[in-house]
């Protein structure tokens with residue numbers, strides 16, 4: 001296993017960056033733990049690259065502090081930060097062999113001779129490209145070129161590796177393969193990885209934790225299960241996976257449950273996750289795979305959220321079948337039924353259907369309409 005440097009902790013405090021009148025990064029506070037595989041996930045233009053460039057030292061924030069292990073980095077040039085970046089475009093030197101590409105950053109640190117050979121050899125092994133050491137980058141596939149870029153970035157011994165959409169140029173099959181490779185590589189070297197992507201599935205698969213970014217701000221920071229199962233905002237609920245959003249009014253609370261009124265929904269309740277008051281307008285979400293379909297005459301388990309609607313669309317997607325159901329009060333609810341589950345003919349368009357889910361899976365969004 002290659003020698004590595006102690007991984008670093010990253011602290012962002014009120015980091016803001018403007019381009020003329022546009023705020024690209026807006027007061028971002030974030031702590032990335034040492035040795036963590038951390039992803040910043042958000043749509044194109046939300047400020048992810050600008051955030052990475054500031055951490056790398058290619059740009060300075062207009063406001064706020066960027067700390068590595070508690071030391072303020074603002075004004076410290078990139079080469080003195082112990083930080084390296086892997087880009088979507090690989091950025092390899094085309095005239096150099098794979099070996100020379102990987103050796104480049106190590107040599108710049110003044111390492112020569114046996115130590116240089118060891119560092120390059122170990123990093124080529126790490127990315128499983130030892131047999132391609134003599135080739136030029138153009139003689140490699142896109143996936144192999146990206147592995148060289150990763151080896152090159154890690155061989156110089158950074159304490160933090162920034163990865164800006166590194167798999168963005170690869171096809172879906174290769175992406176999946178390299179995702180697994182990246183997880184293994186990060187586990188082996190233990191370096192802190194800060195990964196930027198707009199691909200929600202990629203972030204869920206790879207990361208120890210995720211920050212979801214929208215319009216320069218962080219909407220939620222949490223473990224993959226947190227951001228998926230308990231989205232904090234409407235944006236997070238909609239950006240990660242598919243979500244049903246139900247507008248509702250709080251009608252009461254009993255102990256650990258909040259009872260809600262929502263047009264067309266027979267019964268809607270959620271676990272008490274935050275302070276609410278009777279009459280407050282809120283938004284609740286439920287993931288489609290949590291919603292079960294029943295024949296109109298069947299009973300759903302008691303205490304479950306429940307409604308009756310009319311099937312509008314049935315879409316077979318292989319793993320599951322997607323049902324879009326019109327609610328009596330207007331609006332729709334989507335349910336995914338695993339194709340291992342028998343749903344009989346619950347799903348013909350035009351048929352009434354009962355939908356129900358365990359209230360544990362109803363999530364109250366943090367920003368409600370009159371907060």
Ligand code: ATP
Pocket residue numbers: 019022023024042043044045046047048049050051198
């Ligand atoms: P993508 O995934 O498309 O790369 P991103 O989330 O990385 O997007 P940024 O590249 O950080 O987003 O850009 C954030 C916003 O700042 C965008 O609206 C972009 O147009 C703007 N921006 C970025 N760099 C500059 C610049 N050098 N000058 C002016 N505006 C910029």
